[in-house]
Amino acid sequence: MVEQVDSGTTAPVRAGVARRAGRRVVRWARWGDATGDARGGSPWTRGRVLAALAVLTAGLLAFHRVVPNSVGHVGSLLEEFLPWLGVVVVVLLGLALLRRSALALVALLLPVAAWTYLFGELFLPGAEPGPRDLVVVQHNVSDENADPEGTARTLAGAEPDLIALEELVPTALPVYEQTLAPDYPYHAVRGTVGLWSKHPLADARPLDIKPRGIAEGWNRGLRTTVRTPHGEIAAYVAHLPSVRVRASGLASSWRDESAGLLGEAIAAEKRDRVILLGDLNGTVDDRGLTPLTSRMNVAERGFAFSFPAGFPLARIDQVMARSATVGDIRALPATGSDHLPVAARVAWG
Incomplete structure (x- = not known):
């Protein structure tokens, strides 16, 4: 025997569910409704x-x-x-x-x-490290860094072959030298920039990239030779002039002029293998660095925003190379600087 169920209480519930479902269908149908809706216009207008x-x-x-x-x-x-x-x-x-x-x-x-x-x-994964690759670190350590020893230990912790530093001041330089000496017995410093290396260095000399209008004594360029087990490399360390964002736009004339001088020096470099590490105060997309980016390879993987350290918005600390590929680049943990350090792998062809 079949019992008949009283639907008096369930009918209103079913009707409410149907109305709500109908409204959903109407809302989604509006996406394809070419005739428009109550708000005016169709999805295509x-x-x-x-x-x-x-x-x-x-x-x-x-x-x-x-x-x-x-x-x-x-x-x-x-x-x-x-x-x-x-x-x-x-x-x-x-x-x-x-x-x-x-x-x-x-x-x-x-x-x-x-x-x-x-x-x-x-965002793509980088290639596997090769036996001839160099790991390098670039860092503007800041002339106001209150912890140069901790900064040096952070950089050495990445176990790079080369460490390039900018904004070296006389009071902090001995600390970097002493802290890095056990693992990096070779170093060269000219002005406020320096390079520490696991491999011997030779022919270190200052590099004149000073724009007109800047006072004498401004020395932010270094060129040296790194004698790696796989051949000699010309290494450049540079700190280009700062840029300023003003109401009138971007003040970058000195930076651009200094980039041009650095580009000319690299173009005149007789060695095929060249590596450039530095705070260039510009991204690789900035046309002000065209004298460099047109002559050298830039990082192929990674964003590695490095400035400002508290909330990085751009990578102005760069690693570039000639006759080599700059593979993945990454930011390292914060130090006492207003920049983040960056580490990159350079693969020589």
């Missing part, structure tokens, strides 16, 4: 401003070299923070979803593709 901003962002990524540098070095300023345009893309994506704009979502494919083309390769 809403979000035109967002779509325009997406196209503009893609243009800045793909054609950042077109942005003029004649007034306030605006082009260089953009290039200093170029990877952060990815954050703009994420914000636009959230707004497009909130606005339910299919037009904006499609337009966002352009900046996503441009950003991936420029920076996606940096």
